[in-house]
Amino acid sequence: ALAESLELAREKRWLKLELESDCANLVNRLKRARVDFSTYGFRIRQLLNSFDPCFTFDFVWAPRCCNKAADQLCIWAFQNNCSKVFDMDYPTEIHDVILKDAIN
Numbered sequence: 001a002l003a004e005s006l007e008l009a010r011e012k013r014w015l016k017l018e019l020e021s022d023c024a025n026l027v028n029r030l031k032r033a034r035v036d037f038s039t040y041g042f043r044i045r046q047l048l049n050s051f052d053p054c055f056t057f058d059f060v061w062a063p064r065c066c067n068k069a070a071d072q073l074c075i076w077a078f079q080n081n082c083s084k085v086f087d088m089d090y091p092t093e094i095h096d097v098i099l100k101d102a103i104n
Contacts, residue, residue: 002026003047015054020062020070030059069101
């Protein structure tokens with residue numbers, strides 16, 4: 001998912017990214033990618049180094065309960081074998097979840 005997100009950022013030519021994950025282990029490794037000498041750390045460094053230095057990344061831990069819309073999107077995409085890009089034109093199946101997440 002991280003690699004796909006970063007590739008989307010490259011395609012869209014976004015220069016600044018804030019990525020959230022409920023996986024504290026992943027966020028910690030991303031924040032300290034330069035000092036992680038594991039195979040996992042090597043892959044993260046390789047991925048991040050493939051970007052132009054003008055790209056900036058911020059990695060944030062967010063508990064799943066605080067972002068129900070993203071969780072619902074992941075579930076919906078997985079169940080429907082879907083990989084589509086959309087901005088504000090999100091599927092109607094998750095409209096209520098988006099509204100609840102925006103209010104809370």
